[in-house]
Amino acid sequence: MRKDITQKLGFAILTLCLLITLFFLGAIIFFIAIRGIPAISWEFLTQPPRRAMTEGGVAPAIVGTFYLTLGAIAFALPLGVASAIYLNEYSPRSFVVNIIRMSINNLAGVPSVVFGLFGLALFVKFFNFGVSILSGSLTLGILILPLIISASQEALMAVPQSHREASLALGATHWQTIKNIVLPEALPGILTGVILSIGRVAGETAPILFTAAAFYMRGFPRSLMSETMALPYHIYALMTEGTRPDKQTTIAYGCALILLVLVLCVSAIAIILRQKHRSSYVQ
């Protein structure tokens, strides 16, 4: 008897844990949605800010986030896929490979603000790129490198060994096998990794604080070397700078909603795609 009661109680507590979690996360999304929706209009999405950030839209921040994300992916994707190919297709099990694996794991755990410091010291100061889209993209690129590597590795590992052997048996070289057989098969998996990192990069704030972000710009960034507004930074700046907190909070709600919708949709797409892809292998 007591056994059953303990079991019931235990199960109830576990259920409660999940419900509390979902409640909190739901509350965050709910509040931002109902207060953010009134702020959003066509003008909000397509116009630059006016009157010292109290009116107008946030288009430069949206565009800035787009550029930064694009730049980060453009930098991290080739490096990440190449690293994964090396680790999965070429690497002999050796001391050096273990060191590389360890540094990928540790890089994944470095706090985002430390990436910001690194970006400031290396790109902004040492290479003299200044506070710019270039510096910000490179910093964000390093941040998502581990994510892209592990997603690509997973995708490469899912390619059956027999496909490689078949290709090699037909006389294809190692590189031809990788290029013509392995990579095309792994491509969907790699793409989901890329989409997932888009979601991550678009919301990162700390790494761009000192490397790319500007609070106020009249127009759109003109080149790689110009600083830029960005959605996540804009939320922070609206809440901590400026002179009209009442009006700025409304705009911040709008920005938070756009960012939230963007990030949640992007990662939902990636995760659902990955689920489908994985189950097509298991069958």
Add this chain to the structure above:
Amino acid sequence: MQRLREKIYRWIFTILAFASLIFLVGIILFLFKESLPLFRYVPVGDFLLGTAWYPTHEEAEFGILPLIVASLWVTLGALVICVPLGVGSALYIHELASARQRAFLKPLIEILASIPSVVYGFFGMVIAAPFLQQLLKLPTGLCAFTASVMLGIMAVPTVTSIAEDALSCVPNSFREASLAVGANRWQTLTQVVLPAAGSGISTAIILGMSRAIGETMTVLMVAGGAAVMPRSFFDPVRPMTSTIAAEMGEAAVGSLHYNALFSIGLILFLITLIFNILAEIISRRFRLKLGLGR
């Protein structure tokens, strides 16, 4: 000719694969390079154990003990929230949920893990802080407690996902054996599955902790920002991450203040490095224990 091409490709991939290592070493080098000048003027002991952080005063003082304590304080509070909720949710999803529920909940938690930290910070600032201030009659809602709550909630999806992975590594035969000798599901869960997944779950907790201590935007917006020794959970505090983020904008490049902020980054980096290495060691042991190889 073809041989040569093969060799060249191998070399290209080998070189590119070193990128991660180079970046990690680069981070370490630059953190040291930019922080070392400080220690010509401030002894390491005074830096780590000094209780006064007045980087912009005429007689500047660089004691980061209040910042370290604030970081640990907030992280500890976050753990109290995210460990039971995260591990509990993982247990529910993996051990209790039906296949259909699991197919829905697992991706949902993963999607929720992608909510950016600045959104948590924003929510903490405009909703959670005023709410908690009224509820608990606090002088200010922007304090260590609110920061812990937001950080804790933020870490739940991460902890849940990793703990879930650990649970799925426990072979089903363990469960079946336990049920076969007459244990009920709860006894199987607490006496067989949890101990077997124990070190995997500790990995989840350590990684959650590492994420919480390195988290910047949430604490920057919610923790209140007072760089003094916290006396209670309801004092405003200034953790290490938010100090860097808040002050780097004002610090002149090359000044002692600038060097001091990099030193804080270095300490932060070392702390998370230790956490990550610890997590890796434990998870490797875990996989070996369950006979899964490396």
